[in-house]
Amino acid sequence: MSGPDLALAEAPKPLPPQLLAEFAGTAALLCAVIGSGVMAERLSAGNMGVALLANTLATVFALYVLIEVLGPVSGAHFNPLVTLVLWSKSRSAQEIRAHKAILFIASQLLGAVAGAWLAHAMFDMNVLQFSTKLRSGWGQWLAEAVATGGLILVVLRAPAAKAPALVACYIGAAYWFTASTSFANPAAVLGRMLTDTFAGIAPASAAGFLAGQAAGALAGACLHRWLGAPQATAQA
Numbered sequence: 001m002s003g004p005d006l007a008l009a010e011a012p013k014p015l016p017p018q019l020l021a022e023f024a025g026t027a028a029l030l031c032a033v034i035g036s037g038v039m040a041e042r043l044s045a046g047n048m049g050v051a052l053l054a055n056t057l058a059t060v061f062a063l064y065v066l067i068e069v070l071g072p073v074s075g076a077h078f079n080p081l082v083t084l085v086l087w088s089k090s091r092s093a094q095e096i097r098a099h100k101a102i103l104f105i106a107s108q109l110l111g112a113v114a115g116a117w118l119a120h121a122m123f124d125m126n127v128l129q130f131s132t133k134l135r136s137g138w139g140q141w142l143a144e145a146v147a148t149g150g151l152i153l154v155v156l157r158a159p160a161a162k163a164p165a166l167v168a169c170y171i172g173a174a175y176w177f178t179a180s181t182s183f184a185n186p187a188a189v190l191g192r193m194l195t196d197t198f199a200g201i202a203p204a205s206a207a208g209f210l211a212g213q214a215a216g217a218l219a220g221a222c223l224h225r226w227l228g229a230p231q232a233t234a235q236a
Contacts, residue, residue: 018074064165135180
């Protein structure tokens with residue numbers, strides 16, 4: 001999820017380590033989201049506010065660490081929409097090849113599934129399950145558009161050195177100011193469809209979330225363009 005400087009640009013790094021980084025990073029992120037949700041629900045004695053706070057903090061810390069550690073390898077997208085936006089904004093066909101973007105997205109989606117299953121295994125739950133938690137309505141869909149638009153704007157405009165902290169802080173804040181608790185990631189929707197826990201989302205609710213996220217990503221990319229290049233980039 002780091003900025004364009006660490007995107008899918010062609011580099012000396014071979015492709016397999018980058019795909020592994022996207023797989024492992026997305027898996028770890030979903031494991032943190034789902035696992036912390038399970039732990040928070042078990043320990044909060046029914047206090048949903050405490051459970052959400054614990055879930056938020058674990059997600060923020062995990063996201064920051066994962067971007068710092070894996071950003072130099074793959075750019076730490078962990079999100080198909082981040083990959084697509086950076087691909088669409090590349091300056092040339094050589095900078096981000098379409099097949100590479102597709103492989104990144106495939107790695108992210110597989111990682112999301114693996115992360116959900118890993119969380120279940122750690123807590124001695126059935127590995128294979130589907131969520132029954134409905135999350136629907138215009139408010140939730142609008143919240144996903146806002147959360148995703150803000151995320152894309154941060155990714156595109158954050159200075160590379162500050163991107164891990166800024167992305168993690170934004171997601172942590174959006175957990176609380178959006179009605180949907182800020183999924184902002186199609187891979188997260190997939191992983192959370194596969195868990196009938198605190199963090200889950202019913203498959204029937206997924207389409208609305210995905211549509212909101214796609215609209216938000218487009219809005220975030222457009223807003224970035226209308227704002228012009230960040231000052232540091234313009235000076236460079």
